[in-house]
Amino acid sequence: MLAESLAGLVQRPGRSLLTMLGTILGVGAFVTVLGFTSTATGQISASFSTLQASTVTVNDVEPTEGQIPTVNFPEDSDQRIERLNGVRAAGVWWPAPLHSPTIATRPLPPSEGGSNGMTVFAASPGALNALEPTLSTGTLYNEFHQRRGEPVCVLGSGAARVLGITRLDNRPVVFVNSTAYAVVGVVSDVQRMPESLLGVIIPTSTALKAFGPPVDHPAQMIIHTRLGAARLIAHQAPIALRPDNPRLLTAVPPPDPHSLRDAVNTSLSGLFLLLALICLVIGAVGIANTTLVAILERTGEIGLRRSLGARPRHIAVQFLTESTALGTLGGLIGTGIGVTVVVAVALLQEWTAVLNPVTVLPAPLVGSVVGLLAGLYPALRAARIEPLDALRQ
Structure with a gap:
């Protein structure tokens, strides 16, 4: 039976190749997608863990109802x-x-101006450095501006684009509710607080004089630490800031890196496994359609075999063997293509290719199972063909 099945496949190489193409694409997509999942998960987990593991936030206590808003962080x-x-x-x-502030490059009355989605942030010089900003032009304000409460500002790239400020040699000024702030720098990117890219950032001392303490959003400290020091800093920060009453401040340490990595792995693996299964289903449908067409073309052959004594089960087993052999061969080729694609893309992106043997090694077997299941209905249909009707066709 195996010899007869292989002979049938070899005699029709074009049709066999088209039938096998569905398995090649399905298994290749399966291996490629899962390989990309493992590789991308490793890259995302490493980058995300590095950023999160070096960031600590310290939150000010929220004022109770009727209490006057204040900042519990000391000046130093x-x-x-x-x-x-x-x-x-x-x-x-x-x-x-500020609620609906007027932000523009010239003084405007409140009825004519608007914020255009921009926000005014108060930030100390240390907070600016903790964001790890990338300057496109100018510089950051420093302790001199902070100590004197100077009316200066740093613009995020989004705010600078909205205001039309691209250069600083003409000494541009931004008006916030008709108060002028000299622009000393424009930030093109930050590693933390991406919302600041659409903001006008001024010193905290300047903000306290102009607008008073925060009301809706309590003050917060952002701390950039070395790797491995974040949890220790989170324990020490409230005591260092307010030794008289550390409970006024709450430090938030970074999440556990192992839990974070596991969460990322689970989310990505579930999503991409679903996509891989969809690829396999599409490949199986392609095999079933092509095998069904092949049976219709070989109706005369089936009738001749039945007239020579072949039973229905023999016909069914023959076509099941053909579809399984095609699925196995397609699984082998698809696995090879998938591994090659994952390694090639990883090399181009300068990543470390991660291929899980649990998903790669059984892939040819997956092709065999897909071929077997895809050929089941066409084989049963071929087994039900009557010899006399087949010979008439």
């Missing part, structure tokens, strides 16, 4: 935290308590 918060071993940069920030 940046210096107190930066003296801790393992801290790279730290600073306090909050959104300025």
Whole structure:
């Protein structure tokens, strides 16, 4: 029976190749998608864990009803935290308590202006450094501006684009509710607080004088630490900032890197496994359609075999053997193509290719199962063909 099945496949190489193409694409997509999942998960987990594991936030206590809003961070918060071993940069920030502010490059009455989606942020010089900004032009304000409460600002790239500010040699000024702030720098990108890219950032001392303490959003400190020091800093920060009453501040350490990596792996693996299964179903449908067409073309052959004594089960087993052999061969070729694609893309992206043997090694067997299931209905249909009707056709 195996010899007869192989002879039938070899005698029709074009049709056999088209039938096998569905399995090649299905298994190849299966291996490729799962390989990309493992590789991309490794890259995302590494990058995401590195950023999260080096970030600590310290939140100010929210004022109770009827209590006057205040900032519980001392004026020298940046210096107190930066003296801790393992801290790279730290600073306090909050959104300025402004509702629908008028932000423009010239003084406008409230009825004519608007924020255009921009926000005014108060941030200490240490907070700016903790964002790990990339400057496109200019510089960041410093302790001199902070100490004197100077009316200066740094623009995020989105805010600079909205305001039409691309250069600083003409000394541009941004008006917030008709108050002028000299633009000293434009930030093109940040590693933390991406919302600041659509904001006008001013010193906290300047914001306190102009708008008062934060109301809707309490002050927060952002701390950039060295790897491995985040949890220790989260424990020490409230005591270093307010030794008189550390409970006024709440430190939020980064999530456990192992739990974070497992969560990313589970989410990505589930999504891409579903896509891979869809690819396999599409391949199986292609095999079933092509095998069914092949049976219709070989009706005369089936009738001749039945007239020579072949039973229905013999016909069914023959076509099941053919479809399974095609599925196995397609699974082998698809596995090879999938592994090649994953390795090639990883090399081009300078990634580390990750191929799980649990998914790669059984892939040819998956092709065999897909071929067997796809050929089941056509084989049963071929087995029900009557010899006399087949010979008449």
